[in-house]
Amino acid sequence: MSFLSVERLNKSFGDTRVFHDIDFAAERGEFVTLLGPSGCGKSTLLRCIAGLTSVDSGRVMLDGEDLVPLSPQKRGIAMVFQSYALFPNMTVEQNVAFGLRMQKVPSAEARQRVDEVLQMVELSGFAERYPHQLSGGQCQRVALARSLVTRPRLLLLDEPLSALDARIRKHLREQIRRIQQELQLTTVFVTHDQEEALTLSDRIVLMNAGRIVQSGDAETLYTAPRDAFAAGFIGNYNLLDAQQAGKLLGRSFSGQVAIRPESLRLSQDPADGIAVQVLAHSLLGNVIRYRVEADGVELTVDVLNRSADRLYPAGSRLALTIDHDSIREVA
Ligand SMILES: Nc1ncnc2c1ncn2[C@@H]1O[C@H](COP(=O)(O)OP(=O)(O)OP(=O)(O)O)[C@@H](O)[C@H]1O
Numbered sequence: 001m002s003f004l005s006v007e008r009l010n011k012s013f014g015d016t017r018v019f020h021d022i023d024f025a026a027e028r029g030e031f032v033t034l035l036g037p038s039g040c041g042k043s044t045l046l047r048c049i050a051g052l053t054s055v056d057s058g059r060v061m062l063d064g065e066d067l068v069p070l071s072p073q074k075r076g077i078a079m080v081f082q083s084y085a086l087f088p089n090m091t092v093e094q095n096v097a098f099g100l101r102m103q104k105v106p107s108a109e110a111r112q113r114v115d116e117v118l119q120m121v122e123l124s125g126f127a128e129r130y131p132h133q134l135s136g137g138q139c140q141r142v143a144l145a146r147s148l149v150t151r152p153r154l155l156l157l158d159e160p161l162s163a164l165d166a167r168i169r170k171h172l173r174e175q176i177r178r179i180q181q182e183l184q185l186t187t188v189f190v191t192h193d194q195e196e197a198l199t200l201s202d203r204i205v206l207m208n209a210g211r212i213v214q215s216g217d218a219e220t221l222y223t224a225p226r227d228a229f230a231a232g233f234i235g236n237y238n239l240l241d242a243q244q245a246g247k248l249l250g251r252s253f254s255g256q257v258a259i260r261p262e263s264l265r266l267s268q269d270p271a272d273g274i275a276v277q278v279l280a281h282s283l284l285g286n287v288i289r290y291r292v293e294a295d296g297v298e299l300t301v302d303v304l305n306r307s308a309d310r311l312y313p314a315g316s317r318l319a320l321t322i323d324h325d326s327i328r329e330v331a
């Protein structure tokens with residue numbers, strides 16, 4: 001049996017069903033990400049695991065024990081929220097030590113454990129500061145330290161990085177992953193950011209409208225999306241209906257067809273492929289993302305941004321080639 005296993009979990013608020021028969025598992029030391037659009041039930045699921053929200057039916061098994069009847073304090077779980085939720089009138093050290101005081105850990109040991117986790121999140125010099133003297137990223141590291149110090153059996157992270165700017169977010173997520181691996185801490189991380197999920201996780205659980213659509217490692221979800229939702233949510237696939245795909249690719253399909261934007265190529269030689277016209281382009285750092293139109297079908301094409309290549313402005317008439325191995329029929 002897995003270290004954490006969520007079994008047939010159901011939750012409604014009044015008449016509104018938030019999620020339905022949720023099943024997923026995490027092995028000991030695994031980093032599992034719940035990924036899905038806003039409102040699909042990620043936070044509610046995490047709160048149900050932590051015991052902050054009651055469940056209607058189902059089990060949450062941790063290390064062989066059903067947590068559902070236990071109060072949040074008895075579950076051995078720590079949770080970090082999207083908002084920092086630090087005590088404003090306590091120093092960093094007091095904030096981090098708070099859980100240990102509740103557990104009546106002797107003060108000498110508490111001090112040592114607080115020092116240890118502050119070092120882990122690279123905030124050793126900040127013990128005497130108050131939350132208002134910290135940046136957003138530093139506050140989130142204090143919140144992380146506060147949850148690590150109690151040595152939880154399970155760490156739950158609900159979009160802990162979403163309020164931070166892109167650069168800090170990237171740094172902090174690497175730090176979280178490093179600490180998680182060092183401590184071999186079983187972690188469930190919630191995000192609606194596919195890139196974050198792909199870079200961090202041992203396993204991704206993709207949710208939509210209160211159900212699990214697909215779960216697997218990043219490679220599987222990226223290269224083998226199970227349905228049109230998964231293809232649209234992860235990897236920015238082009239989704240064509242059977243008729244559009246037939247017209248474009250010159251063979252018949254029974255269902256929708258997904259084509260990854262980086263498996264399409266543009267060239268200036270019309271003999272090379274399908275005639276397309278550039279509608280627009282945007283620069284995504286090392287990638288140029290083109291919107292092109294081919295015989296009434298709009299497509300996204302991702303091209304590596306190399307300084308030697310010229311940018312094709314809107315209106316350019318080009319040829320499009322498709323790597324046929326990358327074409328996937330989806331339900
Ligand atoms: N206490 C509540 N009472 C009634 N409905 C609620 C309550 N909490 C959440 N919901 C509803 O449950 C659904 C799922 O909410 P939840 O916060 O779990 O989504 P989420 O996936 O975390 O979204 P986001 O990415 O925006 O944080 C939403 O439709 C929300 O309105």
Ligand SMILES: [Mg+2]
Binds near residue numbers: 042043044
């Ligand atoms: Mg949420």
